[in-house]
Amino acid sequence: MSGPSVGVVVLAYADEPYLADCVRSVLASRDVDVRLVLVDNACTPGDLQAALDAARDDPRLTVLRPGRNTGFAGGCNLGAAQLDTEFVALVNSDCVLEPDALALLAAEASRPGVGPVMASVRLAERPELINSAGNPVHLVGLSWAGEMNRPETRTEPFDVTGASGACVLMAASVWKALDGFDEEYFAYLEDTELSLRCWRTGLAVRCVPTAIARHHYEFSRNANKMYLLERNRxxxxxxxxxxxxxxxxxxxxxxxxxLLTVYAVASGWGGGKVRGWVWLWRNRAHIAARRRVVQAERTVPDREWMARLTPDLDPQAIGPAPLTAVANVGFRAYWALVRRLL
Incomplete structure (x- = not known):
């Protein structure tokens, strides 16, 4: 195979109806020397076998079976540790890549001063519409899929605050310098932390709109997901x-x-909110140690990297629109004052 070497990590957990399509699309990538590590995080046996059948004993595929659900953060770290490629890519098991997606991402990630580069994550059923074109990060730590349901008309790479872990690629040297994900996140916002760390150390985070990953996206809220989201925020x-x-x-x-505690109680996951506080207290030593590492690595002034944060909540992601609009007025006014004092 010609082109740069790209190692791809895909995690498989529980039911994975699109896993075979994902594996097939990764191995069909053009203009890259691709390697695929599939991490079996307790995947349904039938779906895992379908993926293996799709690979047809391709020697470029390695399957890891840690024997437990390592979470997204731990599974990505485990898979990436098996690679010796120029680039490391993380691809969700329900994403199907266009043949040139990895090559386009690698070309952008090879530019000086560029860190993580994400694909244009599109809705699988309507690939002309965006699922995520970068994840905005709010000044209170909330993050969401940016520009959802909007058509993509851009053709040149552009900066984003957070690169979506649904399909993201970076130089292996960048991944190693960052030491991968903090595994204590388990799932959700680990990609946000990694992106912000890059901005804080002078590396740009970008989206390549012509590198397309079709995502079989399903939005859901459940008590465990909300617990992890709030704890990790x-x-x-x-x-x-x-x-x-x-x-x-x-x-x-x-x-x-x-307000979020009141919302959690009203929505039936108040126990999860409390559980998050308990986890944070019990793991305060890890949080303190992590803070020392992250704060020590910063090379960009706080005022500069924090300018990437947004005071605006997206009603499509957060809702409802009237309340969000009112809240945004207050957020903007407060942030305008605070930014001058940083």
Whole structure:
């Protein structure tokens, strides 16, 4: 195979109806020397076998069976550790890549000063529409799939605050320098932390709109997912946000925490919110150690990298629209004041 060597990590957990299509698309990638590591995080045997059948004993495929669900963060770290390629890519098991996607991503990731580069993640059923064109990150730590359901008309790579882990590629040297994901995230926002760390150390994070990954996206909220999202949001704030910003944002962060707790109770996952606080307290030593690492690696002034944060919530992702619009007025006013004091 000609072209740069790209190692791809795909995780398989529980039911994976699109796993075979994902594997087939990765191995059919053009203009790259591709290697695929499939991490079996307790996948349904039938779906895993269908993926293996799709690969047809392709020697480029390696299957890892850790014997437990390592989570997205741990599984990606485990798979990437098996690779000796120029680039490392993470691809969701329900994504199907266009044949040139990895080559386009590798070309952009090879540019000086560029870190993670994500594909244009499209809705599988309507691939002209965006699923994520980069994940905005709010000043209170919330993040979501950016530009959902909008048509993509751009043709040149552009900067994004957070690269979606649904399909992201970076130089192996970047992955190793960052030491991969913090496995304590388990799932959700580990890609946000990695992206912000790159911005804080002078590496751009980008989306390549012509590198297309069709995502069989299903939005869901359940108690465990909300527990992880909220727990990880607080861990992100506690480790990545500078002390001065946390002090300046404290009134807003406390208000949001109260409102989110009320929402959690009303939505039936109040126990998960409490469980998140308990986890954070029990793991305070890890959080303190992680904060020391993340704060020490920063080379870009806080005012500069934090300018990438948004004060605006997307009603399509957060909703409802009237309340979101009112909240955004307050967020903008508060952020305009705080940014001058950073």
């Amino acid at each position: 607080l861990m992100l704030l506690a480790t990545v946000w500078p002390a001065r910003a946390l002090v300046l944002l404290a009134p807003l962060l406390v208000t949001i925490e109260v």
